[in-house]
Amino acid sequence: MDIIAKNITHTYNEGSPFSSAALKGVDLTIREGEFFGIIGHTGSGKSTFVQHLNALIRVYTAEKKYNPKKDKNTEKPVLQIGEFDLTDKKCDFNALRAKVGMVFQYPEYQLFAETVFEDVVFGLRNFAKEKPTKEAEEAAVQQAIEIVGLDYADVKDKSPFDLSGGQKRRVAIAGVIVTHPEILVLDEPAAGLDPIGKREIMELLHKLHRDWCRTIIVVSHDMDEISENCSRVAVFSEGKVFKCCTPQELFRHSEELEALGLDIPLTAKVQRALAERGVEIETDFTRDDFIAKVSALFRKKTDKGDDGSCGKM
Amino acid sequence: MDMQETESVAVRFENVKFKYDQNSRYALNNVSFSVKEGEFVALIGHNGSGKSTTARLINGLLEATSGKITVFGKDVSDKKNLFEVRKSAGIVFQNPDNQMVSSIVEDDVAFGPENIGVPREEIGERIEWALSVVGMTAYRNSSPARLSGGQKQRIAIAGVLAIKPKILILDESTAMLDPKGRKEIMDVVLRLNKEEKMTVIMITHFMEEALLADRTVVLNRGKIVLEGEPQDIFKNSELLETYNLSLPGIGYICKQLQKNGMAIRDCLYPEELAEEIASLLQEES
Ligand SMILES: Nc1ncnc2c1ncn2[C@@H]1O[C@H](COP(=O)(O)OP(=O)(O)OP(=O)(O)O)[C@@H](O)[C@H]1O
Numbered sequence: 001m002d003i004i005a006k007n008i009t010h011t012y013n014e015g016s017p018f019s020s021a022a023l024k025g026v027d028l029t030i031r032e033g034e035f036f037g038i039i040g041h042t043g044s045g046k047s048t049f050v051q052h053l054n055a056l057i058r059v060y061t062a063e064k065k066y067n068p069k070k071d072k073n074t075e076k077p078v079l080q081i082g083e084f085d086l087t088d089k090k091c092d093f094n095a096l097r098a099k100v101g102m103v104f105q106y107p108e109y110q111l112f113a114e115t116v117f118e119d120v121v122f123g124l125r126n127f128a129k130e131k132p133t134k135e136a137e138e139a140a141v142q143q144a145i146e147i148v149g150l151d152y153a154d155v156k157d158k159s160p161f162d163l164s165g166g167q168k169r170r171v172a173i174a175g176v177i178v179t180h181p182e183i184l185v186l187d188e189p190a191a192g193l194d195p196i197g198k199r200e201i202m203e204l205l206h207k208l209h210r211d212w213c214r215t216i217i218v219v220s221h222d223m224d225e226i227s228e229n230c231s232r233v234a235v236f237s238e239g240k241v242f243k244c245c246t247p248q249e250l251f252r253h254s255e256e257l258e259a260l261g262l263d264i265p266l267t268a269k270v271q272r273a274l275a276e277r278g279v280e281i282e283t284d285f286t287r288d289d290f291i292a293k294v295s296a297l298f299r300k301k302t303d304k305g306d307d308g309s310c311g312k313m
Numbered sequence: 314m315d316m317q318e319t320e321s322v323a324v325r326f327e328n329v330k331f332k333y334d335q336n337s338r339y340a341l342n343n344v345s346f347s348v349k350e351g352e353f354v355a356l357i358g359h360n361g362s363g364k365s366t367t368a369r370l371i372n373g374l375l376e377a378t379s380g381k382i383t384v385f386g387k388d389v390s391d392k393k394n395l396f397e398v399r400k401s402a403g404i405v406f407q408n409p410d411n412q413m414v415s416s417i418v419e420d421d422v423a424f425g426p427e428n429i430g431v432p433r434e435e436i437g438e439r440i441e442w443a444l445s446v447v448g449m450t451a452y453r454n455s456s457p458a459r460l461s462g463g464q465k466q467r468i469a470i471a472g473v474l475a476i477k478p479k480i481l482i483l484d485e486s487t488a489m490l491d492p493k494g495r496k497e498i499m500d501v502v503l504r505l506n507k508e509e510k511m512t513v514i515m516i517t518h519f520m521e522e523a524l525l526a527d528r529t530v531v532l533n534r535g536k537i538v539l540e541g542e543p544q545d546i547f548k549n550s551e552l553l554e555t556y557n558l559s560l561p562g563i564g565y566i567c568k569q570l571q572k573n574g575m576a577i578r579d580c581l582y583p584e585e586l587a588e589e590i591a592s593l594l595q596e597e598s
Pocket residue numbers: 012013020021022040041042043044045046047048049105458459460461462463464489491
C-alpha cells in the first residue's frame with residue numbers, strides 16, 4: 001500500500017481564540033516497502049500528520065473547510081492509502097486501522113488493561129475478522145511479547161502500570177504489531193529506551209520490516225537513528241514538508257538542517273570537522289561506512305609509506 | 314558525621330532498599346551514595362534499573378523499605394520534614410502528562426510555587442522567568458493538553474524551575490525534545506548549576522548528556538555498579554554493554570578505528586576525534 005498525501009491541512013480548535021494551524025499543506029508520498037523517517041522541530045506537525053494515517057485525525061474536516069473561491073492557491077486534499085480514500089466519509093476506517101498500526105509518542109496512553117496479556121490481546125480481538133481460538137490468541141500474544149524483547153512468563157500477568165518506562169514501551173509496540181499491520185507508524189519509538197534497548201528496538205523494526213509489516217514509518221529526533229536506519233526521510237517545518245530525500249542527500253547539506261534548528265548525525269559532525277582540517281571523507285553517514293572510509297584512508301597512507309597525502313577518496 | 318559535612322551534602326542514601334510490594338524483588342537493593350551541594354550527577358542505567366525509583370525516594374513520594382535517606386541532612390522518612398524536602402528537591406518526571414494539573418499553562422507553572430507558599434507578587438515574576446527560560450512565553454495562556462510532546466515537556470520543566478529548588482532532579486526530562494530544544498534546556502541547567510549552585514541529578518539514556526556531568530552513577534538491577542567521572546565510566550565498552558549501556562557514539566567510532574589499527578587516543582567528542590584522525594593521517598612518515 002502506497003501512501004499519497006497532498007495539500008493536507010489541519011487546524012486545531014478552528015474558530016476559537018486558541019486555534020493553531022498545525023499542518024499547512026503537506027505533500028508526501030511514501031511507497032510500499034520503505035523504511036521511512038520523519039524529522040522536524042518540536043511543534044512542526046509530525047504527530048499531527050501521522051495521526052491522519054490511521055484516521056485518528058480525519059482529513060475530511062479539512063475538506064469541508066476547503067473553499068476554492070476563497071483561496072485559489074490551495075487545492076483539495078488527497079489522502080490515499082492503498083485502496084483507502086481517507087477523504088471519503090464512507091471509507092472503512094476500521095479496516096484501515098487494522099492495516100495501519102500506530103504506536104504513539106506516549107505509548108503509555110495505549111495501555112489500559114489489568115495485565116500485559118490483556119493489553120496485547122485487545123488489539124487482536126478488536127481487529128480479528130473471526131474470533132481466534134484461545135490457543136491461537138495465546139500463541140500470537142506470546143510471539144508479540146517475545147519479539148519486543150520481554151519475558152512472556154515474567155510479564156504476562158503483571159499490570160502494565162507496574163512496569164518501567166521502557167518496559168511499557170515494548171508492551172505498547174507488542175499490542176500494535178500483534179495484528180500484523182501492513183504499515184507500522186511509530187512516533188519516536190526509541191525515546192526513553194536504554195542504549196541497548198534502542199538498538200534492539202531498531203533491530204526489531206528491521207526484523208518486522210522484512211517479515212511482518214511492509215512499510216515502516218518512524219518519527220524521530222535522533223539523527224543518528226535516521227541515518228542508520230531509514231531509506232528516505234521527510235523534514236517537517238512549520239506544518240509543511242521542507243524536504244524529502246535519502247539521509248545521505250539530507251546530511252550532505254547539513255547547513256540547511258542547522259538553519260532549521262535541527263541536529264546532524266555524529267558522523268556528519270566528524271566529517272565536517274575533518275574537512276576543516278583538510279581531510280575529505282565521502283560517506284553515506286552510517287557509522288559502519290564512516291569507519292570503513294576512514295580506515296581505508298589510513299591503509300592507503302600506511303601502504304604508500306612516505307607519501308603522506310590524503311586526498312578525496 | 315559532623316555538622317559541616319551534613320550541610321554540604323545535598324542527598325545521601327545509606328543502605329537503601331526498596332520494593333514496590335511484598336512479593337516483588339527489590340527495585341533498589343542496598344544503595345548508598347551521596348550528592349554534594351552544587352554537584353551535577355548523571356544517573357544512568359538500563360530500563361527498570363531503579364532510576365525513577367531513586368528519584369521518587371529522594372523527595373518522599375516513595376518511602377524506603379529499609380535504610381536512610383537524607384536531603385540536606387533532613388531525614389525524608391520523617392513526615393515533619395516532607396514539606397522542606399519537597400521545597401528543596403524538585404523533580405521533572407519522565408512523562409510530562411503526569412504532572413500537568415491545570416488547563417492553562419501559566420496556572421500549571423504557578424502550581425508548584427503556590428504550593429510551597431511563594432508570595433503572590435513573586436509568583437508572577439517566577440512564571441515569567443521560568444517560561445522564558447524554556448522558550449514558552451508565547452504559550453502562557455494555552456492549554457497544556459493542546460501542546461505537542463516537546464512543548465509539554467518544556468512546560469513541565471518550567472513548572473519545577475519556578476519552585477527554584479536547591480536540587481533539580483531531571484528524570485529523562487528532555488527525551489521528547491528535539492536536539493535544539495534539548496541543548497537549550499541543558500544549557501539552562503548547566504548555567505543554573507554553575508552560577509546558582511543548583512544541585513542537579515540528571516537521569517538520562519543519552520550517553521552524550523551524561524558526559525556533561527561532574528560524576529556519573531550507574532545503576533544495574535537496583536544496585537550501583539559504577540561511579541566516577543564520565544571519562545572513566547565511558548572507557549570500558551564491554552562492561553557497559555553488560556549493563557545495557559553503550560559508549561557515546563563518538564567513543565564507539567573511535568574504538569572501531571583503533572581496532573582497525575589506527576593509533577589514536579580515546580575520544581568522546583566529534584572535534585576531538587576529527588583532530589586525532591587528521592593528525593594521524595597528515596603526520597609525516
Ligand atoms: N490537541 C491539540 N490541540 C491544539 N493544538 C495542538 C494539539 N496538538 C498539537 N497542537 C499544536 O499543533 C502544532 C503541531 O503539533 P504536533 O504535535 O504535530 O508537533 P510535533 O512535530 O509532533 O512536535 P514534537 O516533536 O514536540 O512531538 C503545535 O504547534 C502544537 O502546539
